Amino acid sequence: MNRSDLSNTALSVSNLAKTYVNGRVALKGISFAVEQGDFYALLGRNGAGKSTTIGITCSLVKKSAGKVHVFGIDIDQDFGRAKSHIGLVPQEINFNQFESPWNIVINHAGYYGVHRTVAAQQAEKYLTKLGLWDHRDTASRRLSGGMKRRLMIARALMHEPRLLILDEPTAGIDFETRLSMWEFMQELNQQGITIILTTHYLQEAEKLCRNVGVIELGELILDVDMKSLFLQLSQETYVLDLVLPAKGLPDRLQGYMRLIDPTTLEVDITRGSSINQVFETLSELDIHVVSIQNKSNRLETLFMELLKNEAESIRASQDA
Amino acid sequence: MNSRHYVAVALYTLCRKEITRFMRIWTQTLIPPVITTCLYFLIFGNLIGPRIGPMQGHTYIDFIVPGLVLMSVITGSYTNVASSFFSAKFQRFIEEIMVSPVPSYVILLGYLAGGICRGVLVGIVVLAVSALFATVNITSPVMTAAVVVLTALVFALGGMLNGMFAKKFDDVSIIPNFVLTPLIYLGGVFYSVRMLPDIWQLVSLANPILYVINIARYGFLGSSDVGIGVSFAVIGVAIVVLTHFAWCCSSAATVYAIDVR
Structure with missing residues (x-):
């Protein structure tokens, strides 16, 4: 990557490789770039190479x-x-x-x-913002798990970094706290801070991030923006809660609709189809829907597909 | 912000953190040497001392004061740096400093400053306690102050190296228990090496602690078993060698990560 390419990147990683002393190859020459102001998800299974990067x-x-370039x-x-320029929120309490x-x-x-x-002004700002001001003089071992995570975020922001790296920041914390942290992360990103997020909660990555990279066995197997990634989904499954119990479904619908129980219906929608058609069909049958939700997280589905494909290609190359 | 200002702020922060750490746990860091010293004075000074008689022209209780002060300086500075640095590694909060732009030499200086401060402070407290039991007359205050600070520096450097290479808590206590303590006791804290047979006098010269204790004794009482110039040279060489070694190790980032990853 030349100098001009780097001018707009917060982080540029080029042919990055790491072999640990015990011989374990953690990274096999990965390359990716995170643009300034981006909210980038770095995903992968445990041991894939995210934390090494x-x-x-x-x-x-x-x-x-x-090579690694930061701004x-x-x-x-x-x-x-x-x-x-970097603020780090590590995976483990440190x-x-x-x-x-x-x-x-x-x-x-x-x-x-x-x-x-x-620093005192900054501390007041961030400890207050993250709900830790009242606990500022408490020994930190007495803080709850969620508070410890928030403390690490406050700490990482103290020097006003331009790049914030969050390594599983919401691991093991309750949903309410997680939602407030999502809101805070979005606010930081809107202020211009570039954020790199690693997480196993794919819903989190889907909600917050604009671009995504997936590392598997030390290789970057995907580096794409979230929108184009979702275009790769061939089919999505929705769960519909019905107002009244349904007696059954006509045979013509059995291919893509399933009654899980009398008031729960599962519908597969292929890419390019409209969900309105489903509602029209159901209305004709006098079936009324009270709520609708994705059966599984879209990113989760894609992630599992990707890893499956990767495993198959590795197996194929080994067989060859 | 210019780099000099940055380094000053970072160094101040590290020093403050280290000093606050041992002051916060003063019952573990400052009180034990006081109790130990009181016991030494009570047993060796008051009970056994009068039967031993004068040593180098001084009462026995006055004779052991410089050695006891230096002993507390040595253990205080060594254990402070070794345990503080190893705890930071073990609990992984050394990573706080590693991910920051703090240069290696500032990390080294920060930890050493903490060790020197504890060593000197413990030395002052023990000296104050000594005044309750013995006649404390400092013949050369400058030389006494110099040897206290330099000794604290030498053993803080030793503690730093121990902390860097320790992989488990046992490693932090092995050197003080099995190396430092015997060297201190055999370094002439409680006796003059001239009392020993010739061969053991010669062997004692290989003990670096003999030199620091004798400078301290010279500073306090005006008498010494070994030459003061030679003793300062030994301290100087120790500082140069240990600083070089600690600097090389601290520059290699891996030393911070020993047993962490």
Whole structure:
């Protein structure tokens, strides 16, 4: 990737490879770029290479080969300056659990050269925003799991990073807290902060991210925008709750409609078809729908298809 | 923000964090050496000391004061850095610093500053306690202060290396228990090496702690078993070698990640 290509990217990864000392190959030369202002989902199964990629970008892991640029800065040339633009929310809790949230965020700001008086203002802003202000002097080990996650987000924002890397930020937290965190992440992105999100909650990625990369066995098997990804879906299944119990379905509908129980109907809609046709047909049969939802998350379906295809191609290449 | 200002803020933050850490747990870091020293004075100074008689022209209780002060400086500075750095590795909050732009030498200086501060503070507290039991006359305050600070630096560097390479909690206690303690006791805290047979006097010269204790004794009492110039040279060499080693290790990021990944 040349210099001009890098001018608009927040993160550019080129032929990045990592082989650990024990011989395990974590990354096999992946390349991708995240544009400035993007909300990018980096997906993959456990051990696929996501955290290794993040670790290399943040200097927690030494790369074996390849190039990484953060806002055009080559990490091999000036890692310090590159790191000053990054805020990391790691997968595992990694703050001193005996320290108070206040000290944790203030010290973090200090590591980035933020003066203590400025850091105090920032701390108040983010601890309040993330609902931790009342707990600022509590030993952080006494915080709930959700609070600890939010504390790591507050900490990562203390130096006003331009690139925020969130490694499974909502893992293990309740749905209500997760929703408020989604809202907060969207707000940050709207303010211009580029966000890279890794998550196993694909609904989260679908809701928040504009672009998506999928890593499988150390290789990037997909790097595409979310809209074009959903165009790849050949069929979606919807679950319809009915107002009154249905007695049965005519044979002509059996191919794409199924009665799960008298008040629950499953409908397969192929790409290009209109869901209005389904409602028209049901109205003719005097079947009325009270609510409708996707049977499974669209991204989940695609993700599983992708991994299945990848596994098949690996098997085929091994057989060959 | 210019880089000098950035480094100053980062270093201040690290030093403050380290000092706050040991001050917060003062019952574990400052009180134990005081109790140990009191017991030494009570048993060796008051009960056994009068039977031993004068040593190098001083009462026995006055003779052991410099050694006991230095002993607390050595253990305080060493264990502070080793345990603080290893805890940061073990609980993974060293990653907070690793992902930040803080240069390796600032990390090193920050941890060393914490160790030196604890060592010096413990030394001052033990000296204050000594005044309750013995006659404390400091012949050369500058030399005494210099040896206390330099000793704290040498052993803080040692503690840093221990913390870097420790893979489990046992590794942090092995060196202090099996290396440091014997060297301290055999370094002339409680006796003059001139009392030993010639061969053991010679062997004692290989013990670096002998030199720091003797400078301290010279600073306090004006007498020493070994030459002061040689002793300062030994400290100087130790600082250069350990600093070089710690610097090389801290520059290699892998040392922070030992046993973490």
